Amino acid sequence: MAIQDIALSIVGKIVEKCVDPILRQFQYLIFYKSNVQTLSDDIKILELKEVEVQQLVRQAKDNAEEIKPTVVDWLKRVEDVKKDAHTISEAMETAKVNCLNIVRLPNLKSCYLLGRRAAKRKSALEKLLGEGNFDKVGSIAPLGKMGFSESTPSLEEGLVSRMSTKKEVMEALKQEKTSLMAICGMGGVGKTTLVKQIADQVKFEKLFDEVTMATVSQSPDMRNVQDQLAEQLRLKITEQTDRVRAERLYTRLTGHDKRILVILDDIWKEVDLKSLGIPVKGECKSLKVILTSRSSDACRDMGAEIFEVNVLPKEEAWHLFKEVAEISDDSALSGVAKQVAEECKGLPLAIVVVAKALKSNHTPESWDRALRQLRKDRMGNLRGVQDLVFLRIEWSYNHLGTAEAKHLLLLCSLFPEDSSIPIECLVRNVKGLQLFQDIENLRDARDKVDLLVDELKNTYLLLNDAEEEDSVKLHDVVRDVCLSIASKNEHEFLVSNSGVGEKNSYTAISLISQDSNHDLLPFCKEYPRLRLLRL
Structure with missing residues (x-):
């Protein structure tokens, strides 16, 4: 390379490093008006883009989706740029007064700073416009925010026996050696209600990362049970072969470093958990399974630790009845209402059904009549509490309005x-x-x-x-x-x-x-x- 070329190259770099930045500073001053106007025009384009994104955000929220963090951040940066542009526009009005004042000389410093700020904000704005083309602004939100149980704390606190059983199950869930447990009792005694309360409690205490629940019922469709569990775990089982479907669920339950509680409600007979895809006998220490069943024998055969749920004691039955019927202890109806509650023999389902049926009756005469009818319908020939359930529900059926x-x-x-x-x-x-x-x-x-x-x-x-x-x-x-x-x-x-x-x-x-x-x-x-x- 010739000495002349080397010299020209050195001079060019000197110009690039020294002269260009100086010229750029003069451009901020000379073209400050056009810089501010260009920024204002670009802001209008950005606002249109923001409206489009906000519309997509509303649609995603209506679809119960969670908005992506990148979208939230983009909208925040748009607001920051808009606020800064508004400040620049206000300062521009002040600069116009200073620059056009006949007596005073133009405020060159203000004009220069405005031009510089507007030029730099224009670069940030163009970057935002380029980043604002979102194909999808949200993703399906994880399930589990809604509670399982509908009972209120005041109602739960009055049922001491249920609270005691709930505490025992909670302690068992914390024991590493216990992986399968069952809540057993007759129909209508409140097994499902209790297990839903336990599900809410473990979520509140963060004892498990995920809780999934499926109803099995008397004539179980095992594929439907798998689908119920999988949907709550955000798992799609597309396979048709029973073994492969089970393996897919098994992999989901064991393949993550997560503590999972699986609840199988209303078991009537022994269920092959492995054929469902649920690990058994401590294969996965982070997984626990709770069954509810009317048959303790079936649950014992499955190797479950049994927790029995019985009818409510007299005091708790009255507490439940008056809460549902909305009657206080000092009400004029409390005397006959207690006798009606006693006729339900402590069975929660019967208590709730009868209390709800009588809730709208406000006179002692109507309650006395209902009590006589309940006592008459018992016929004094009950073979057990199960017969009582049938009679209480049949009574409510017979007393439907039409x-x-x-x-x-x-x-x-x-x-x-x-x-x-x-x-x-x-x-x-x-x-x-x-x-x-x-x-x-x-x-x-x-x-x-x-x-x-x-x-x-x-x-x-x-x-x-x-x-x-x-x-x-x-x-x-x-x-x-x-x-x-x-x-x-x-x-x-x-x-x-x-x-x-x-x-x-x-x-x-x-x-x-x-x-x-x-x-x-x-x-x-x-x-x-x-x-x-x-x-």
Whole structure:
């Protein structure tokens, strides 16, 4: 390289390092107005982009999604740039007064600083515009924020025996040696309520990172149980083979460094946990399993530590009754209300159902009448507490306001145990069977069903379905009572898993078998009274 070229290169670098920065500083002063105007124009473009992103954010929140941290940060930086640009615009107005003042010389320093700030903010603004093209602003939020139990602290504190059992289970959950436990008791004694309270407690104490719960029921669909657990764990099981499905769930339960509590509600017989994909016998120390069941033998056969739940003592039964019926100890109704509560024999389900049914009665005469009816219906021939449950629920059924409400409740019992019952399906069945008078079209039927569903919910004979919108659920014990009622007199329902039976007097048949072989399907000539067939 020639000496001349080397000299030119050195001079060029000197110019680049020294002269250019100096010229840039003069440009801040000379073009300060255009810099501020350009910034103002770009801010308007940025604001339009911000509106678009905010709209995407609202849509994501409406879809219960969590907004990504990068989006939150971008929106914050946009606000900071907008505030700074607003400050520059205000300062520009002041600079105009100073620069155009006839008496005073222009404030060159203010003009220079404005031009410099505007130029630098323009660079930050252009960067924000480039970063604001989000394909997706949110992600599905993790589940588990909503509590399992609906009971209030004041109600729980009054049930000392339940609090004691809850404490025992909580202590067992903290023991490393205990991996499988079961809460056992008769139907309606409050096993599900108790295990939901335990689920909320372990979440509150952060004893487990994740809690997942599935209903098994009398005729379990193991794939459905897997899907219930997987959905709460944000796991998608797409495989069809039983073993591979089980392995997928097994991997999720054991493949993370997380403490997981699995709750299987309403076990009727021994369940092969391994075929479900749930580790057993301490294979995974960070995993615990709680069962609820009416059969302690089935749970013992599975190797579970048993915690029995019995009916409530007299004082606790009264506490629960008065909380539900909203009666105080010094109320004029407290005397007869205590006697009514005693007739429920400490069974929580019976207490809640009867208390809710009588909640709207405000006169001693109506309560006295209800007490006489309850005592009369007992017939003095009970074989056990299970019979009492049936009689208490049957009593509530008999005291529904209308025959239409009774028909609708019995219709719900034709659906599979623990299943979601779509209200629209009830509407169409009611209309097709012509169960209601003065109903001319589906709209009238829908209005009537909505009113009756509310009535049945208010008496706790129907439950809200937390999983499916516009659906209800029937407690399994209430369903058993309804089927018992429906098997008599003019109804004669059959709900079967294995076949249609031999009687030809059924008015409704519901086949809930998973077997696709329906060689025994009834025909009208064999069942002349049949009006409804559900498959």
